[in-house]
Amino acid sequence: MTGNLHSWIGRKRRIADEMATPLVRRMAALTDRADVALDRGAPVPNHWLSILFDDAAPQSQLGPDGHPAKGDFLPPVPLPRRMLGGRRVTYHAPPRVGDTLERETEIAAITPKVGRSGAMIFLLLRHTITGPNGLVAVEEQDIAYLEAKRNAPAPKEAPAVVPNAAWREPWAPDPVMLFRFSALAFNGHRIHYDADYARDVEGYPALVVNGSVSTLFLFEAALRHTPGAQVRRYDARTMQPVFCGRRATLCGDPPDAEGRSTLWVEDEAGAMALRIGATITP
Template sequence: MTDDLQSWIGRTRRVADEMATPLVRRMAALTDRSDVALDRGAVVPNHWLTMLFDDAQPQSQLGPDGHPSKGDFLPPVPLPRRMLGGRRLTYHAPVHVGDALERETAIAAITPKVGRSGAMIFVMLRHTITGPNGLLAVEEQDVAYLEAKRNAPAPPEKPAETPTAEWRDAWRPDPVVLFRFSALAFNGHRIHYDADYARDGEGYPALVVNGSVSTLFLFEALLRRNPGRQIASYEARTMQPVFCDRPAFLCADAPGADGARNLWVEKDDGAMAIRIKTRLT
């Protein structure tokens, strides 16, 4: 099924963007941050780069799920559903308000797998982000393509071992948070704002919380406890969806001897939904 897709490996695309003042102001509002300066040249939290470099494809080129149609830059994977399975990101320099930025994306690998819910294909994207003074960040994303929904639920997954939490904040993401982030990032994926489509089109019980939203709020909770610090690097893995208007917890353990620590979103049934290993500057 993937032999014809291998020829897509190595394809690249460049997108220009700007860390514009209105975007920084809106992200500060979304995260309840009053300590982020909006003056041109002011340092912006590194992890806010995730709101930039949207696809911005013409409306006529979107698929039924609200994503750009496959077969343009993304390979024509013959599976209908998609989600972000994981990401690894290292920041090399700070970003500032007003910086003109560029991201080069390369298709690094295409890998078929069989998961709990059937056939899957992972497309690894490697992003290289540069600014006025050179390299800013390098990121790898694992985009998972899944089979259409089934009537029978997937067999249960063995629960991940949950670390001992140093802190645990109650969190209940609501539709307004999901909408505002999707609007800010120009993310058209309907599972994050169209409840009827999420339920009837992809079989979810409610709106799905964007993995970038979970990551954003985990980092914000960590940085509130570490003022003046920045995220230096992180590895994230999505294990199961977080759903809108359901109680959850933002958690972290104590840093290890190497300075790394684990962050995770814990659902109300105790299951770990997303796990991040991160370091601070």
């Protein structure tokens, strides 16, 4: 199934974007931040880079799920569903208001697997982001492609062991939050705003909270517990979806002497849905 896909490994694409004032202002509104300066040249929280570098594919080139159709830059993976399985990011310098940034994306690997819900193909994307003063960040993303939802339920995986949290904050992602983030990032993936599609086509019980939204609000909570710090690097793994309108909890441990901490999101049943190992320092 992946024989012809391996020729896509090594392909690269460059895209430029600007950390424009309106984007920073809207992100501050979404996260209830009043402490982020909007002056040109002011530093922006590292982890806010997630709002940049949208695909902005023409409307005529979108697939039925709202993503750009496969076969242009992304390979024509013969599986219909996709999700972000994990990411690893290292920040080298803060983006600044008004900076023009460039991202080079490389298809680094394509790996078939069989999971509890059937066949899967993992696509590893490596992003290198540069700005006026050099390297800003390096990110690797694991994109999981999945089979169509089957009528028979997938066998349940044992829940991840949840550690004791030093702090916990209730979190209630709602449709307005998902809409505002998707609009800000120009993310057309329908599972995040089209409840009928998410339920009837992809088999989810409700809207799926973007992994980037869960990561964003988890870091915002962590930074409230470490004032004056910045996220320097992190390794995130999606364990299971978080659903809109259902209770969730943002959890974490304080950084150790080197700034390392474990952060996670618990779903309404108390199971770990997203786990992040992060380095957070001043």
